[in-house]
Structures are given as C-alpha cells and as structure tokens.
Amino acid sequence: MPPLSRRQHMGSMSARYVRCIQLRAAFGLTATPSRAAHTPIRWYATTGGYTDRQDNNEISNIRLAVKDNIAAKGFQTTCASNILAGTEIPFAATIVTQLRNHGMEVVGKAGMDEFGMGTHSTTSAFESVHNAHPLEKYSAGGSSGGSAVAVKEGRADIALGTDTGGSVRMPAAYTGTVGFKPSYGMLSRWGVVPYANSLDTVGFLARTVQPIREVIIGSNLYKEHDSRDPTSLPDTVRSRCTIEREGYTSSGQRLETLEGLTFGLPLEYNIEELDSRIRQGWLQALNAIQTLGGRVVPVSLPSTRNALSAYYVIAPAEAASNLAKYDGIRYGKRDTNGTSDAQDGVLYARTRGSGFGNEVKRRILLGSYTLSSEAIDNYFIQAQKVRQLVRRDFDRIFKLDNPLLDEQHFDLSEMEESIGIETKLGPAQVDFLVCPTAPTTPPLLEHVRNQTPLDLYMNDVFTVPASLAGLPAISIPMDLSIDPASEEQKLLHFGGLQLIGQYWDDARILSVAERLSGHVAKASAGKL
C-alpha cells in the first residue's frame, strides 16, 4: 500500500461538524428486544473442567463469555486470526481468574474482528459475526461483536470485551446492549492480547447496567491491582483516586435522582454525518436527564475534530509493533509452503503474509509507515500531541480534577474562542458528557462490505476521544423515533447513548447510567 499523503490521511478523516443544535420534541417508541437462538459465539471444546471454580461467593452461576483475545484456561485464544489458529495461551488472563473467583463460569469464547481491528466484527479469519435476530442482516458492531451478541441472545449473562477505540461501546450501541469501558489501568490486561497497549482496556457487556456495576464496584474488582500488569494502577494510587470520588462506598444503592449533576452536551459531536434519528434520540435523552433533575449545558471540546486522526496514527503504530511477534516459530501457525525464505530475506515473511488478514496488514503498514524515521515527526509525534490536547479538553470540562495529574490551570486566554464562557470564572464544568455512541444505527453487513476503510474508521468518531484520554465511558441503549411506514425503522428502533466521565469516576458513571437507562429506553425500563 503506498503511504497515504498527509492531506489524504489527516484531512479526509475529520468529520464535518454542524454547529447548531435544534431542540426538538422527542418522541419515543419501544419494542421488546427479541432473543433469537442464533449463535454467533464460537464454542471451543474445553480441555479441562473448572475445578478451581469457587461457588461460595455471593455471585454465582453467572455465565461469562470471553472475547477471543483474552486468555482463558481450557480455551484457545486466536484473536480471530489465522496466525494464531489453534493457539492456547498457557496462562489465564487475570480478569478471567478474578471473575472465576467471583463465581462466574466461562461458557465460551466470543468472535471478534481480527486482533480487534474493525468496527463490525467482519474481519475475523474464521467467520463474521452478525447482529441478533431479527437483525441478522445488520452489523453487530466491532470489534467485540461476538461478546455483544452473546449477551443479547442470552447465551451469556455478562461478556468480556476489549475496548481500544470503542470496541465494547460500538457493539453495545448496535445490538441494544450495555457496554462499559472502565478507566485505563483499573482492570488488569495480563493475558489480554494487546492491539494498542496505551489504549487497550478490558470492558464488559451485558443487557443491563446492573451486573456490570455489581461486578466492578459491588465485588470490589476496581480495588484489585495486578502486579503482572505494569499499567495496572498500584494500590496506593487506587485508594487515592477512590477517596477523591463518590459512589464507591454506596455501591449497593441506586441513585434516585440526578439533581445536582451537570451533563455536558459536546457541540463538536453534532456532526453532519449524524443520523437524524440518532440526533433526535440524543435530544430526547437530554430531556429525560432534565426531567430527572439533571442540568444540561452545551460544552466545547475543540480537539475532538483531530482525535480520530490521532487515534488512527497511534493505534496502528502500536499494533504494528505488537504484532511483530507473530512469526509462527514459537506458537501459532507457520506457513511452510515452498522453501525457507531465510536466505536474503526474512524467515517468516510467508507466515505473516498468509497469516494476517487484509485489515490487519493495512494497519501494520500504516503503523510501520507512521513510525518510520521519515514520517514519525509528522504523524506519531503529532498524534501524541493531539492526544494530550484531547485529554486537556476533558480535564478542563470536568468538575473533577484528573487524579493522575498535578493540579492544572487553564488560562482563559489560551482557550479557543468557540468555547462559551458561562461565568466570569470561565466555561461551565460538568460531571458527565452525554453523546451518541455511534453516528448511525447498525448498517447492513452488505453495505459494510462495500465501504472503504476510511468510511469504516469514521464510525469510531464518538468513542475514540475517551479512549485517547483513558476515561471511563458507557454505552446504554436509547429509544429512537420510528416512522411507522418504515419497516427498517421498526427493526432499528434503538441507538447507543454514551456517558463519559472523569478518570476513576467509574462508580458514578455506572450508577447514573443505571438510573438513566429506564428513562431513555422504555424497553430496558420494563426489565428492571
């Protein structure tokens, strides 16, 4: 692939933003999500029983689906890639061990995009995942699509996914489930095959918020440091962060009101490509927040427009590096066709050539280019700077300080003019940001196949900023308006609503999301 020119690459990926928001009356519609018997998760024969399972815990008999890039003893871990076909990682991921200790039972590995690279779970080397009945023709989102469909179809009570740029939240939005990406460093990544280490987080999918909040906050998973993961927050930092936050101690209680909470409506997220029904659903959700006593203010995150470009420089760069280890020598599949190419070449060019799929190769090439000595300054280094700006935007918007940084000062004169000033102290500060998870309802798989990679990358525009900043974010289902004349709209009656919070504000995000769920999606309300 010839390297993209800077204009091509950076330019065409920023969305066209629409400035004005028209508040329109929201109108809701509900439909009962169906539970079809179709099975998109892949089941592997287990090689051993779960003798180490502890059933004496308060949570028990909970069925857990595990994304296929997370190691679980007794299961293969292929990352949906040919190059790891048949591979069993000889140790269990910390998160899987932790959940088993909490009484969960691994019932299967869930399909995904190859190495987590994709938005629709269609890049798997083995089979592509599709949405749950009656949406079989539609995308389940990616890359944790298999995990989302597993919980949607009732095959699992809770599912593990990984979220690098939205890989848990996108499938949640497309399947009408809940997807939570915790703060970076909260859950251990030991045993999770990395895509882009600085962005990767383990995430959860479930039909409602409650089981996710129960496992992370209720069973104190957030407290558990893992000494094998160098990016797992140390105990001292965990307790310091926790002391500065609310919601961790009163974990058993549900939030009854949103009074006193401010929700930010990020103006930059109102892009031209935003589906009008999604926009309506978003406004409807904001109305619901106000009804529950919450305050809604428009806010500005100027760096958002560059976030997607930065993400698609950083993630492929780290991916190109991480995937250099797959050579078919120590594990995985080796292509032994023809003679050895060691002479005057690379021993495993053939293995890598046939072992990786097209999207993976595309990102390896992209990453190799942006790290090359001629391009690193213009791409990788710039992208890292953008990443800091994105984080700074968030830190400025949130009422809470970022506990990982020293106190920051934001000079008004340094702020972009677009940022509205609320008081003489500056712009409004908020507890959470509220925005759509995906710009559209799930697309037809048929359309997905015809899309260019750039079109596909565009889908991540709302999920990538929180990943770049390492912030907790959740996607919950929200009802969309339906034109009774449209059969498709009757099928696609939901979208994903995303809440983003300050670092380590996971406990509050989960309780607010739980409180809000029944009010933005009537279907969910019925089940609670």
Next chain:
Amino acid sequence: MPHVRPATLSRYLLQGQLISRGCLQTRPRVQASSITTPHVQLAQYLHTETSESPSNGRASVGVPFRKQLKDEAKKQKALGKKKKKKNVNNQVVDGWELTVGIEIHAQLNTAKKLFSGATTSFNDSPNTHVAYFDLATPGSQPLFQKETLLPALRAALALNCEVQPISRFDRKHYFHWDQPSGYQITQYYEPFARDGRIQLQSRDGIAAEDGESVSIGIKQIQMEQDTAKTLAQPGDVHWIDFNRVGMPLIEIITHPEIHYPATAAAFVRKVQNLLNAVDACVSGMEAGGLRADVNVSVRRTDDPSNPLGQRTEIKNLSSFKAVEDAIIAERDRQIAVLEAGGVIAGETRGWSIGSTETRHLRGKEGEVDYRYMPDPDIAPLLIAPDLVTHLRDTMGELPDDVVDALIRDFGLSSKDAMSLVSLDGGMRVEYFWNVVARLQSQLGANAPQEHKPCFQLAANWILHEFGRLTAERSDESALDLGFSQEGECIRVPAQHLADLIHHLYNRRITAKVAKELLWAIFRGRVPGEYHTVLDAIEKEGLWFEELSSDEYAALADDAVRGQEDILRQFLDAKVFPQGKLMFLVGRMVRLGQEERIDPKNAEAVMRDRIQSVYVPALKD
C-alpha cells in the same frame, strides 16, 4: 558472527591476562591454563608464520586454536603475504587522520532479566530460564526488574556519567529469529546516563602518539535487552537458546574522539576493567560478556577545516586485539579507496579473528529503519538522587586509584601494578593487600617505609612465581589458583605466602628453598604434612646457614685449583672477564654446600680472592 569459544578468544587476546571473576565458577577448570600460557610465543607465531604449532598448546582446548592458526598460516602462505607490520608501528598514516567512535555492549551482573523474573544464566541447559514475556507470549507483559538498575548505575558512575533523573524505554524494531518480540527494548530517546568521560594513561596501553594521557568522552549509556543465542547446527538448521534473551545489557557510546587504533583497544580494555572493578558486569570480552562495535572514518590532514569523513561501522568485535586490528584494516581500506579516487560508502562491515580485511555486511540500502517507539507498557524510569549518592559513596576504589597507590606506596613498576590490578578480575590485588597486611604485622607499623623491598618481593612473587605454578612443569593438571573475592587464595593461603616472603626477605632461606616451599604449599603439603611454613623449614633443615668468610675463602681456593688457565686471563684482560668469574663462582656452588651459599656473597669473595690472592700469585 559465529560464537567463538572463550578459550580461543582468551588465547588470542593481546596479553591474555584479563580473567574475569565470574569465570571461576562457570568455566571448565582446564581453561585456567590460558591465564599463564606464555602468550609471547603465540604472538610471535602470529607474525612469523611458522608452520609448527606452539609446543605448549595443551590437549583438547588447544586443538581448535592450533588448527585455526595452521589454517590461517596456510592461507597467508598461499597468498604470498608479506610480513605484517607490527601494530605498534602502525598507529598513523602520514597525511591522514583517523577518527573512531566506539559502542560497547556489556552484560550486567544481575540475578534477573531486564523485564522478567527469569534468572540470568551462562552455561545452563538451553531454554531453562525463560519467562512468558521472554518468549513474547501473547498477553504477557514486561515487568522492569529494579535490581538491574544497580549495576547499571555503578557502571555509569565508574564512567563519570551524569545519571538522568528520568529516562525511558523504547522499542527498536527488526525481524530476526533471536528477537522473539520483533523488537528490542532499549533506551533510544532518553538514556539513563549521559556525558561521561574517562582518562586513559600511557600505562593503559594508549598509542605513543597520544602522549602521557588522553581523555575520551562518553555520549551516553543505555540499558537494553540481549538477544537469544543461536546454536548453529549442521545444514541450514539453527537452534535457539532463549536463556539469554532479555538479559540486561548496557550500551556505552563514546563521542568520536579516538584517533589511534591502540588507544581504541586501550579504551575498551579500560572500560572492561572499570566495569569489573565496580562489579557491574559478569564477564569480560574473553567470555563473551562484552562486545564492541567501532565507527571508523578518515580525513586528510592538509586542511583542518575538513569535516569528518564518511564513517563505516564494524560490528561485533570480541577481543581487544580485534578492535585494534579491525580499525587498522578499515583505516587502510578507506585510505586506499580514497587515494584511488573512490568514495566511502556508509555501510556496516564485519571482522573475523585473524583476517586482514574487514568485509562488507550490509550497505545503506540494506539498513533497517528501526522505527523507534516509546514502549507503551513501561513506565518512565525515575532515579532518585539519593540512590545515586549512596552508590557513589559505597562504590570503593577504582582501579586507577589502586594502581597509583601501588606505585606510590610500594614502588612497583606501573606494568606490575597494572597487572596486579587487572588479573583475576581484581581478586589478585585483593590477595596482595591481604599478604601486605600479614607482613606488616610481622615487620611492624613502619614497614611500608622501612621495608619497601619486602613488599616489592611479595608483589613479584604473586605475579611471577604464581604464574609458574600453573604454567611451568605442572606435572599435575594445571589448576586454578582459586582466588576469592575476599582476597584469599585456596591453593596458596595468604598467611603461608607472607611467612615465606618474610623469611626470604630476611635472608633466612634462599630463593631456591623459597620456590620449593611455594610448590609444597601449592600442592597442599603445607599444611598437609607440615603444619606451617616454619614447621617445614625446621623439619627439613632448610634454614639458610651461610658459610663463614673463612669457609667461603677455603671454598674459593678449592674452586680455582687446576684452573690456572682461566686465572691467567684475569691477568691480561683489558675488560674484566665477568663470564670467567661467574664460571668460577659456579664451581664454588657445585663444590660446596649449595644450601649454605649465597651466590652474591660467593661472587664477592671470589672477585676479592682473584684480585688480592690468585692474580698476584700468578705474577710471582
């Protein structure tokens, strides 16, 4: 580069004297013979192209090397090559200036690997010390082992570097089977130490052209991972031993400030000695624990404003001599190319032991773009100043200070002082201090001032007589002397040597008896059969009871009887016939009781008797 056996390397070394302490436990004992094998012969052999192998080459260990030398000699003969110019006379080419920068990779002396809890090892069974991360198992992560920082910091301090409060780890990408993750973790953008400097003196073996001393700047030191070891098998088969992968290395990078080949070799040797002295490294070049890459360029000296010439890099030099030889060869090649009107290409070249030319490995077009990227899993390394201060305060004396002290306090020659300090990784000089302390307790507090020759005698014996124990007439298998870190010697305990030296110094025993006693100690007869040295002397009646003047005179009379022809030569000689005198002294020793004769006194008596008695008698 193929792995060269440590034994081969150590024999090839310039003097072959530097032995690391780490080898004591791990090397097969028989290799110790190379410590004292007379390398002069080997060196001569290298230059004179005789086809006979050196007679002292010992069984099995010696064979590959002999074979190598033979092959080399054959090759050179076939080429009709002229006699090679000696390096010492080949430091400068008129009209040209040489510039050299050096990168040294040294294995740190640590118990664990750099980013995993696997233990470090040297000759253990292959693939027995490997953690998941070492194999780049998917889902495994690096865990920086803090302890590895300590030897790295000691090295940085010994090389006078500034330790950086913040440094970071980066990934250097390239594909090779010895690098399982597809990248090496190193410190490219922000190394942990910068701006060092070491002073080389003439006694360190720098080129004469550098004068008394020269200072070499060190740009930076970085920590990084070692690669796996490749074990080549017959055919196109390679076995990989992952024990070595991920072991911690430091890379020391100099500024291009070296202008003579001998100085470059002296620099590498000095760095090895310093690293050894501060216990930063496990083993030296001879054991493969230290490797050097050199960057070489030349420029004409006619215009000082000329920029540095295009440089080439010679990779993986594994001995001090190879450093010097390769630089000379590469310098000469570059000059020849330029003088023929050619252009030097920026390239990487290789060097094999014993060759005369560097060889092309890869050119610019074959260069790898390493795509350096900060490792996203590894936190920045924060080094607190109090740790650096503590290490600096507890580092102990550096070899240069010890050498200075030996020269100043005991009047040792700088060569002897250097040898004492560098032998056995510093353990031999510790032994010397031990012997000194025991002598001092026998001679009194003022001994260093009043009895300087006694300590010189001790140094002389520890260096030279000890050498004979393991080399000369070793009827039993030559064994290690068994020096320990504490300055003790298993085969010759310090107390026994001190007793022996004390008696010798006081002329209570002769040198000949002392040597016999040393062998007795070495073979364990002291304390096996005799409790102490004193015990052995008394039981065997070895005290030196010198002849009286009368007895000497009588013995001289006996010796000249019938030697009138010889005596006559003293009568006519224009130059005093010293040889004849010694012949007569020899007769005295043979005729008399040898153990009661001091040859010097015998000579004095004979000289006196010739002049005052025998010659006047002939005149009559």
